[in-house]
Amino acid sequence: TFFSIVFGQIVATGVCHTDLYHLFESMHKDGFPAVLGHEGAGIVESVGPGVTEFKTGDKVIPLFISQCRECRFCKSPKTNQCEKGWAADRYDVMSVEDSRFTCKGKKVLQFMGTSTFSEYTVVNQMAVAKIDPAAPLNKVCLVGCGISTGYGAAVNTAKVEPGSTCAVFGLGAVGLAAVMGCKAAGAKRIIAVDINPEKAEKAKVFGATDFVNPKDHSKPISQVLSEMTDGGVDFSLECVGSVAVMRSALESCVKGWGVSVIVGWTHLEDFSARPLQLIAGRTWKGSVFGGFKSKDGVPQMVKGYLDKKVKLDEFITHNMTLAQVNDAIELMKQGKCIRTVLSVSPQ
Numbered sequence: 001t002f003f004s005i006v007f008g009q010i011v012a013t014g015v016c017h018t019d020l021y022h023l024f025e026s027m028h029k030d031g032f033p034a035v036l037g038h039e040g041a042g043i044v045e046s047v048g049p050g051v052t053e054f055k056t057g058d059k060v061i062p063l064f065i066s067q068c069r070e071c072r073f074c075k076s077p078k079t080n081q082c083e084k085g086w087a088a089d090r091y092d093v094m095s096v097e098d099s100r101f102t103c104k105g106k107k108v109l110q111f112m113g114t115s116t117f118s119e120y121t122v123v124n125q126m127a128v129a130k131i132d133p134a135a136p137l138n139k140v141c142l143v144g145c146g147i148s149t150g151y152g153a154a155v156n157t158a159k160v161e162p163g164s165t166c167a168v169f170g171l172g173a174v175g176l177a178a179v180m181g182c183k184a185a186g187a188k189r190i191i192a193v194d195i196n197p198e199k200a201e202k203a204k205v206f207g208a209t210d211f212v213n214p215k216d217h218s219k220p221i222s223q224v225l226s227e228m229t230d231g232g233v234d235f236s237l238e239c240v241g242s243v244a245v246m247r248s249a250l251e252s253c254v255k256g257w258g259v260s261v262i263v264g265w266t267h268l269e270d271f272s273a274r275p276l277q278l279i280a281g282r283t284w285k286g287s288v289f290g291g292f293k294s295k296d297g298v299p300q301m302v303k304g305y306l307d308k309k310v311k312l313d314e315f316i317t318h319n320m321t322l323a324q325v326n327d328a329i330e331l332m333k334q335g336k337c338i339r340t341v342l343s344v345s346p347q
C-alpha cells in the first residue's frame with residue numbers, strides 16, 4: 001500500500017556517528033543489508049493517497065523519530081517517544097524491513113526509517129517535517145540529527161539554567177551543538193571535554209569557556225572538574241557513546257542538584273555507578289533527538305538558523321558527493337571532521 005507515504009528526493013545529507021555505530025560497532029545481524037544515512041534534507045517528489053500535509057516540491061527533512069500526533073506519547077508534553085515509528089521496538093536493530101529498497105531482487109533495509117545515503121527514499125508522512133522554502137538544504141540537513149540532538153539535550157532535557165556551570169563530554173557535532181545549547185540557555189561557564197586536542201578551538205566557536213583533555217591529567221576527569229568548579233558542575237552532557245564516559249559525566253556533577261544527560265548512543269553494554277551518586281541528589285537522564293517532538297522541533301531549528309540564532313555552517317568541515325561516502329566515513333572514524341555534508345542530488 002502507498003497510504004500516507006511521501007516519496008522524496010534527497011538533496012544533501014550529513015554523516016553522523018550513529019551511521020558508524022551501526023556499521024562498525026553494533027553490527028546487528030538483523031540490521032543488514034541496509035542503506036545508511038539519517039541526517040538529510042530533500043524535496044517531495046510525489047505523495048501517496050491520504051497524504052494531505054505535503055505536495056510535490058515541498059522542502060522537507062526526514063525524521064528518524066516520528067510524530068504521529070495521535071499516540072499517548074505524542075499527546076503528552078513530557079516526551080518525544082512517538083509509539084508509531086520504527087523506533088518503538090527496533091532500537092537494537094536500527095534498520096526497518098518496511099522499506100522500498102531492493103538490490104538485484106533482494107530486500108534492502110531502511111536505516112532508522114530514513115536512509116538518506118540515497119537519491120530517493122520513501123517515508124511515512126508522520127516521519128517528515130516541512131521546512132521553510134528559503135532554507136539551504138545543504139546546511140539544514142544537519143538539523144535532521146546531530147544539531148537538534150545536542151542542542152535539545154541541553155535546552156530541553158537538561159534544562160540548563162542561566163548562570164549555571166556545564167560540562168560537555170565529546171566534541172563531535174552532537175557535543176558542539178550541546179555547547180551551543182548551553183550557551184543559548186545562558187550558562188556562565190561551559191567546560192568542553194575531549195581526548196582529541198584539536199577540538200579545543202572549535203569548542204570556543206560555539207561558546208565553550210574552558211577545554212579539558214582527560215589525557216593531560218593523571219586524576220580521574222570527574223575529580224579534575226570537581227576541583228575546577230568547587231564541587232562539580234550543575235549540568236553535564238555525555239556526547240560520546242561510552243558507558244565509562246557516562247559514569248564520569250554523572251560523577252562530574254555537583255551533589256544536591258546536578259543533572260547529567262546521556263546523549264551518546266550505545267546498545268552494547270550496561271553502565272554502572274554507585275547508588276550514592278543519585279541518593280546524594282544528582283539526576284541521571286537521557287534523550288533521543290534532544291527531546292524535540294520531531295515534526296514541531298525541526299522547523300523551529302531551521303527557523304533558528306535562518307534567524308541567525310542557531311549556527312550550522314560552523315559544523316561543516318567537509319563537502320563531498322554521495323559517491324565519496326566511504327571517504328566521509330573514514331574521516332569521521334579518524335576524528336578528522338566535525339560534519340561532512342554529502343551532496344546527493346542537485347538542488
Ligand code: NAD
Pocket residue numbers: 015016017018021145146149169170171172173174175193194195196199214239240241242245262263264265266287288289290332335337338
Ligand atoms: P563524533 O564521533 O563526531 O564525536 C565523538 C567525540 O567524542 C569525538 O570528538 C571524540 O574525540 C570524543 N571522545 C571519544 N572518547 C572520548 C572520551 N573518553 N572522553 C571525551 N571525549 C571522547 O560523533 P557525533 O556524530 O558527534 O555523535 C556523538 C554521539 O552521539 C554518538 O554516540 C552518536 O551515536 C550519538 N547520537 C545520539 C543521538 C540521540 O538521539 N541520542 C543522536 C545522534 C547521535
Ligand code: ZN
Pocket residue numbers: 016017018019038039145146
Ligand atoms: Zn545521527
